[in-house]
Amino acid sequence: MTDMPISTAPKRSLFAADARTVRRNRAERRFRAYGMAAVGVGILALIVLLVSILGNGLSSFRQTYVSFPIELTAERVDPDGNRDPGEMARVTTFGYLPLLATAFEAHLDAEGIETDMGVRELAAMLSEEAPAQIRGMVLANPDLVGQTIDAQILMGGRIDGFFKGRVTMESAERDRNVTPAQLELAQILADRGAVETRFNWDFITAPDASGSRPEAAGLGVAIIGSFYMMLVVLVLALPIGVAASIYLEEFAPKNRLTDLIEVNISNLAAVPSIVFGILGLAVFINFMEFNQSSPLVGGLVLTLMTLPTIIIATRASLRAVPPSIRQAALGLGASKTQSIFHHVLPLAAPGILTGTIIGLAQALGETAPLLLIGMVAFVREYPDLMSVHSNSFPLMGDGATALPVQVYSWTQRSDPAFVERASGAIIVLLVFLLCMNLIAILLRRRFERRW
Amino acid sequence: MSMEDAIMNDMTQIDQGVAVDELKMQARNVDVFYGAGGGTRSAEDMAADKAITHAIKHVDVDIADKTVTSFIGPSGCGKSTFLRVLNRMNDTIDGCRMTGDVTLEGENIYDSKVDPVQLRAKVGMVFQKPNPFPKSIFDNVAYGPRIHGLARNKADLAEIVEKSLRRAAIWDEVKDRLDAPGTGLSGGQQQRLCIARAVATSPEVLLMDEPCSALDPIATAQVEELIDDLRSRFSVVIVTHSMQQAARVSQKTAFFHLGELVEFDDTDKIFTNPSDPRTESYITGRIG
């Protein structure tokens, strides 16, 4: 009875693959090829994206400066002659413009460079922002009055573009903002070593600049705005999200109401972000009368948007903790809260962290809802970070902007130099995202080692 | 050697000297239902509902103090379920409802004033599947004493941990790696770690659900020694599929079948002269 064979198939050698095995192996190879092709397409798309963004944007981290001596004559910058910064501040940037122009012209003379351009045309080679920079230097240090300083002066966007290959002699012919003569002069100065293209911290730290001076535009204010919003999101969304998830997953009775809440949270995660912007506009600005376009409102809107992501991720990682761990703790006489905080949460922490960082990253790159609440302000001046007056405090005050919105508003400007700026801003944004992911990975490592 | 003879042989090893003491726990008319939802339906009502699993049917059991009581019976007959009735672990299972009365030293443990957390500190449990915390071996054993404040200082705690690990017959294997994760041990070692963890809180009643199912004969003998040792101070309730083990370690045996308590009596009576034919067929291997 027992030694009766189960199947009566003829005996076959193990060395010869049968038709079934051959087919199965072929299917497996085919599937692997599909997989590799899919990964390849993804990587290719990533490379194209990176190459195009880096190619366009990397140059925005470098800026062209020309150096020449400037005499800060007392009768121009300090007409009252008392070195009082308050009084000196009455001299506007227009007062500094001739100072720069004449100094530039004098420098060319001294160097023996012949040019038939007038002072006005010469001054147009420098950035419109340059007088403001000199003025800032003088106001910060009144002792400079009367001295001759060796300053590095920001050059205009077109001249900068010329050294970066964006502007050519041919394009200058058709351009109202630059002449071939100016480019030639710039080339002569460069040959003599007076022009330098160097790393430009101002791109990261300076505030935005108007449409006619792309060379001076920076991301400083946008980064501050994004930073404050992320702070609001982290401070609100993480505790609320985790607390809600723990309650729903561990304590809430399983009934119709909690089912309804669960479905709604999942749906909320799929709601287009612009809807949250409309909600924020209606609730936070119109009803609660917070300042329009303040990082607080932006942060609140992004919190609403991020909460479902965090809740879903947290609940999934709580659910992934084996129930036997909870039982073990309860069986030892631990309370439910103890079992959750001593055993379940530490095990779920890596998942919660990942979810939170994904949510934050999503919020960091979100543009649409911010446009709706008006966070697309043009901010020329740094907000006063130290002020506690609610209206100018950067968190509550109006007139803030954020990184992705800055990218958007730069792409809207006509000067082609802003394309380079926008790509540069995208690079900064990507670097921030990479850093956040890195932090997530590091934190996860630490938690996992500690179990 | 026939089954009967083997059991008879084991019987002689039982220490008959310990008197069966006064009552520790008492269960009266216990019914347990799974999938009953959160309602307040009566036992009759739920028993009639085909959609509800009637896992325990009108069971009365007395657990004597300083005694080992074993639960035997075929798989799925409700042994684990009834064990969980005794420390209210069933409360944590969704849709599990229990009716009837269970007392610990005369106090109804299902009274609304009773905090199950406090109860479980007194009635400890070792689960059927080993479930060490994903923490170090030391922290696994120290967890109970820590949350119940049983140790005054670090040295005290270390002593409790060592003693518990020794009693669970695992000290020699882990004494050099108390900082290693408990989840990195073998299945049998994990089970003994869980026993040590339960012992460390010094419960008055220890419920053990098949504690030896993953152990080799040597470790089994050591755990049985531990159970015998615990009997001098606590009550032990053990679920087992090994008839020999039940005969060796317990003084009282309860035989469950399809959710009913078929027979509950002194162990030697059950194994030598059972009064119910179902018990006899089970212990002689005809049903199960």
Ligand SMILES: Nc1ncnc2c1ncn2[C@@H]1O[C@H](COP(=O)(O)OP(=O)(O)OP(=O)(O)O)[C@@H](O)[C@H]1O
């Ligand atoms: N969590 C649960 N939900 C629903 N039904 C359950 C649950 N736990 C047990 N049951 C049912 O209750 C009955 C008794 O189960 P129990 O686990 O108590 O059996 P057991 O005697 O311990 O079996 P084993 O010897 O295999 O461990 C079984 O029919 C089982 O299907």
Ligand SMILES: [Mg+2]
């Ligand atoms: Mg069981």
